[in-house]
Amino acid sequence: KNQVEQSPQSLIILEGKNCTLQCNYTVSPFSNLRWYKQDTGRGPVSLTIMTFSENTKSNGRYTATLDADTKQSSLHITASQLSDSASYICVVSANAGNMLTFGGGTRLMVKP
């Protein structure tokens, strides 16, 4: 059964600090892994998308890593801002991209 597990479930950090969110998956055959940011009451917005051959991808202060051997990914947020407060969802796709398995998300709160 395809599964995506995220940790931690929730996280509180102070503004300006860095943090790393984790994603472990058992999805086969792997197509790509995506990180989304979802603000409360809004739809998810894509941050990064990585295929099997990509180890790291950055989008501003967000850097995602992928280890396809261990089936793990991380999302690192640098110099956090209050606007980073949101849920971060790891999504793994199989079978050429459109079969998505969603992680439960990590709810991040950045406090001043």
Place this chain on the structure above:
Amino acid sequence: GAVVSQHPSRVICKSGTSVKIECRSLDFQATTMFWYRQFPKQSLMLMATSNEGSKATYEQGVEKDKFLINHASLTLSTLTVTSAHPEDSSFYICSASETRQVHQPQHFGDGTRLSIL
């Protein structure tokens, strides 16, 4: 960038009412659109896959007669919650990918908050 527009953003209505939610891809064509439901503090749950010009594919446990999906064009899919009841109250989100693009992110609408009284 690719934009998916969802309307309305919020609906409050009485039990027994049918509610239609629209999902439009504004600047790209989407052969396939997806409908999700999200309960508080939970992740998105796929309800159905909407295919332009053909019947939608529903996930196990989702009643097709309850959640009617119409995908009449490459830029528009609608979800109708028929005879809605309080247990149907949820956050409904649609998404779409550009046609025949594999490693492209799905673009999500901003969701519709449905509250049934």
